[in-house]
Amino acid sequence: MKNIYIAIFAFVLVSCSLDPEPTTFLSDSNFYNTAEEANSAVLHSYQTMTFLDYLRPYLNIPTTASEETFPKEGEGLNIDQFEIFNVDDKNQNLEQFFRLSYIGLNRANTVIEKTEEVSYNKDLGNKFQGEGLFLRSWHHFMLVRLFGEVPLKTSAVDELSEVFGAENASIESIYNTIISDLNTAIDLLPIERVGGRADKVAAQALLSKVYITMASAKSTGSPRYEWVSSADTYYNLASQTASEVINNQSVYTFDPDLIHIYDVSTPEAFNGPEHIFFIPQDRSGLIEGEFSKLSKFFIPANAPSSSFLPDGTATHGGFGVYVTELPFLSSFNTNDRRRNELVIDELHDASGNIRWTPSGGESQPFSRKYIDPEFIGDNTSTHPFLLRYSDILLIYAEAQGPTTEGYNAVNRVRNRAGLVDLLPGLSVADFRDKIIEERSFELAFEGHRLYDLRRTNKIQSVLTGVYGKTITNSAYFFPIPAIEGELNN
């Protein structure tokens, strides 16, 4: 009989708590307290940009919505729409980029809120805070240039009540927030080069781009920038800020070796002198995003699966998603090394015999800015270059206008490309037009052209006037993805 009672007791005892502690994930109530934790949260904010939802549209949009490339046949409406400037609010590239930008904003805002007061080293806290502000500005700046009025996000969403009700902010207030955030970031950040992270110079570089966008848009009458008080004020601010990058620091410098800029084969080159801020990807990554297939997007589909560039650099085959447009290539000066050496017209075998030349159609010369000779299968360390020293140097020139400083800046870029100095004595307007043109050569295939044409009100005059493209809509702003309105009416 006793055994029976023991048996009953044993059955009854199996009972358990209804509030089990989470054992496999961290909750926001028990995190962000130490410097290491905050550091991992900062990196988590950057990491948003390595999702394919971010990386793909980052280049899909501006490289096809310009004279640089057209998309390979069969890539689908979501990319074709940019080539023909007939974009609707269901476009998946825009939707993905929009979503990911706000995921990035939320992560940046989380960092900003969690580092306002820290119990660890105050300088470290400031640095994290500055990086959060930089990223918040980056996302707002990308969004405002793509879509115009969008919701402004300056606090983290960590409660259900904060999920709905975001309303579009005016373009002016978005710019005001960006400027204020970047100025704070510049105060908080040290100069410290770490590949894939932003420092004081990155914040200054970004701010100079913000100012030049406002200045040139106002000056050229680009749509919806009427609110900018005065073009000259912002050209001056752009010049001052760019000057901080060009003249007041020595960590990031002009790379005299044109080819070396785009070399990712060694850690030194990967983190080369020009690269102020970029999205780091490495061939040893486990999933796409951690590693990159960007090279294959430019290498034509009929290129051999293994071959060598004329200078002996090894490469793999490609998908040929972005097909270079020949009229764009013809716009380069015949002596321009950026056409002759950074665009590939033939591929060789190991002994130097020609294996491939463009055969027309979708088989065209292609950019070698994204080649990794150390590729493993499809995996490379190629990546988008977000802020490059030469980009800021040209912004400095554009902001300066045809001054000695301005000429010196643009001529450094031209001379490296094997070109003679820019014709002296240009008017301010002509000089600035020449800088925009120079940017199209220097920054070709890096995702800048669309934004340069938009801010200088040149979409129609260049794309339609020079290149004969038809523009149906979205010349200056793309429609905000329908999903936002559908879920947040």
Added chain:
Amino acid sequence: MKKLKNKSFVIFLLLSLYASFSFAQKIKVSGTVMSELGYSVPGTSIVEKNTPNGVSTDFDGSFSLHVNDNATLVISSMGYKTVEIPILGKSTFNIVLSEDISQLDEIVIIGYQTVKKSDVTGAVSKINTEDLSEIPANSVEELLIGRVSGLVIGNPSDDPGAGLNVRIRGASSFTATTPLIVVDGFPLGDAGNLKQINPADIVSVEVLKDASAAAIYGSRGANGVILVTTRRGKEGKMVVDFTANATFSDFATEFDIYKNPVNLAVLTDEGRVNSGLLPIYIGGEDVNGTYFPSISEIREGYPTTDYVDYVFRTTLNNNYNVSIYGGTEKTKYNFGLNFNTQDGVVRDNDLSKVTVSFGIDQKLTDKVSLSTNMNFSRGERSDNGGISFDRNILFPIYDEDGNFFKANDNDFFNPAALTELRINETTTLDLISSSIFLWEINENLKFKSQFNYSLGSSFQERYFPDTYTQLGFEGKGVAFNDNFQNQRVVADAYFTYNKVFAEKHALTLLAGYSSEYFEVRTSQLRSQGFINGSLGAGNLSLGNEQRTSNNFIETALSSAISRVNYTFKEKVLLTFTGRLDGSSNFGSNNKYAFFPSGAISWKMQKEPFIEDGAPFIDQLKPRLSYGIVGNQAIGPFETLNRLGNGRYFTNGGFVTTIGPNIISNNGIFIESRGLGNPDLKWETTKVLNAGLDFSAFNHRLDFSFDFYNKLTDDLLVDSALPPTSGFDFLRINAGEIENQGIELSLNYDVIRKEDFKISAGIIFNKNENKVISLGSPESTRVLTDDFGNQFRFTGTNFRDQYRSRINVFAIDQPINVFYGAVVRGIIQSEEEGLFNGFTGAAAQPGEFLYEDINGDGQIDPFGADRTIIGDPNPDFTASLTFDMSYKNWELTALFNGSFGGDVANINKYSTGAGGGQTSNLLQRWSTDNRSTAFPSLRENRNVAFSDWWIEDGSFVRIQNVRLGYNLPVKGIKAINKAKVYFSGDNLYNFTNYNGIDPEVNLQGTDQNRVPRLRRLTLGVDITF
């Protein structure tokens, strides 16, 4: 000590087995057993009283047995009164049994308790499944298709081991619509794939449909409960049953893809030219260097490959089953052994399974007994699913060098390469055990405690080789070891009190508690960069890069259970149940939930006016019930803000990052979750049920009818959040759904003779489902269109095909209705296109002529010109069963039908190398073929989802036909029964649907391109 116990247990077991084999009798008795009507009664148990010695009568009712000369024979048979006859020196007996009507009253399990079938107050269906085990099935659910009213089971896939869609009385939730499955009192989770239990071990299944029945399962009862009962030992001689069958599978219909290479080339080029592209079948290399022959070369006989033939095979699967059971008054045992193969029709896509079950019931004292049950199953799966059968038939398997052919660097679809080189093997191990302690404290009070434990585990090895798989190419060979383990512990303890007061008030009280704990652990080892891949996933340390990940989830449920049954004069029955559930999944603001129910029924056949006035009525019982049940389909910790992690390359290496967003993958893109909702709680369903049970003419006619209304609110929704929130989805409580319907079952014994029986049954279910609300505007946003529809999108996002989701939850509509444009026809001329408001390519002849349904003069088939265009929910489902036996022959048939549900035929007009439904592509619009319903072929057409893709999915399927023959075994002493049978599954499907098969998922989207299988089985069943 424990070991010793095990040992003595085994010895004890062997002894009792031995006892049943031993022959120590002195005299032989023999005879026949007949019914009062003069029929022989086969299968009657003849047992020497107080011994395990006994036999069963054979087909003619004859028996012979050796017994002690002072023995008493106990003769018992289902449906007859048991008699005891002392032999008193006689050796021949002609025994006549009289029918026992009360025994016809089956015992029905209603959760923690059993009642007589006639005393059931709620909506409960019972089905005996013993015969059904002749049908080869992965799980018992498959055997229930079309056999229980109110239970609708869909079988959307023929993949080995694939689960089923199981629903009771419609969908009362947006997220979880699957009933709870309980095996011998052990709640095991969602129904649909009870693969651990051998169907041949299952003797009956009860389905609890209304709240009165299901409320005892509280927060998991909202979708109904399926109670499965497995075989237990019986007092009497050992019975050994052996069955073996072999099943041959092939396709029920033809593939509708390109078989003729000329069609492939002509139609592909036509689609390209119409898109402004150059033709590709011109006898030259494409950009990837792959040669495409010209159409004339193809006509002259360019070599092709029959990939359907390569990928698919006809299979022959085997199923062997042994059941042994028997016992004495004190000890009863059962043992089951099953081995089967379920190889798929895809080459090398194999599954085999062994199941062993063992149970023992032991009386410890007069009042205390212990039962235990163990079920062990092991499966081995080699998965080669998803390989391309629709590959371009002009592509060879091997290239000139004898390597697997690749059309370009990124062609990872050569089915032969994947079959030969890719590895995907899983071993599963499942253990289910329960122990029951029963103590009859006195004649009124009983205590029962049940302790259940289950363990499910699997180990999966995968290897993706370099060159021929995408992942392997990216990682230079990628290998995975995946571990999965779940454990469930459920302990119940409860008292039942039984007493009849003043001879007319019968009262049964049940009270107790139940406690449940469940955990899942997973871990993954990944390695890549193999210099030599020949070991596959055998040695992960050979890879250059390694990565691990793991996860752990636990949930707990604590409950109090109670039930009161009251019967007045054996006529009026009242039942009240209540269950209090506390769940770890619920938010801190809503930890406990109470689920009450009540029911009343009236056995009118006990009233004099029926007993005297209409004595042919065996049963007339109206029932009424009302109650509240819940649904706790919440993932653990969804109430908290959860942080996720990622990896970022900085300072020369990857580092782990931590912050907002739990990321999951959707194709190459991501979905982000992680925002907590502390208010999360269970869904609540209020169920009203009114029913009537009617039997007449000595149970020759059985009829049952139920009307129900289920109203579910606080629906759990994976709410899509606006992108600006930084999250994609959040689980919330929002919305209300109503299900209302009737179900009817009718069975009639047309002929009921000794050697000739015919009976027929009909089951009819009609469910009307309606979304009442989509939640408060503060917590979820609802779209509104020009037609006043208020809705929210759900289901699969058809990004590439339609650039949209196509199902919506819309207020006042059934769930999952289709939302899209309306097609009026095909544009015949550019003028017509322009006149109707189309522009550009969309205005060309041969394009879809979409309707301007909002009449604003602008055609926007992707936006404003969309409305609700179809309903995937069937109007009603019905099934017909037919059973016949004539002498030694048995014939049964099951027809199963679904009527009025719409199906979106996604592959109706898809282009590409395989050509979805080529028969449609051949009817394309062209200037020579204007009067067709199909548009021209144009590869880059921007297609909007429209009613053009929707078809009526009604069907009537010959689900199963079985023909059995009982071999005459009269002369063979050792064999009691020997039967050979043939069973055919899915023999034919009557439907107007033009796709592959209209039986698809709950959203009604048919993306299937592989025809359904027809299965033919030949088997034997021998009982010793």
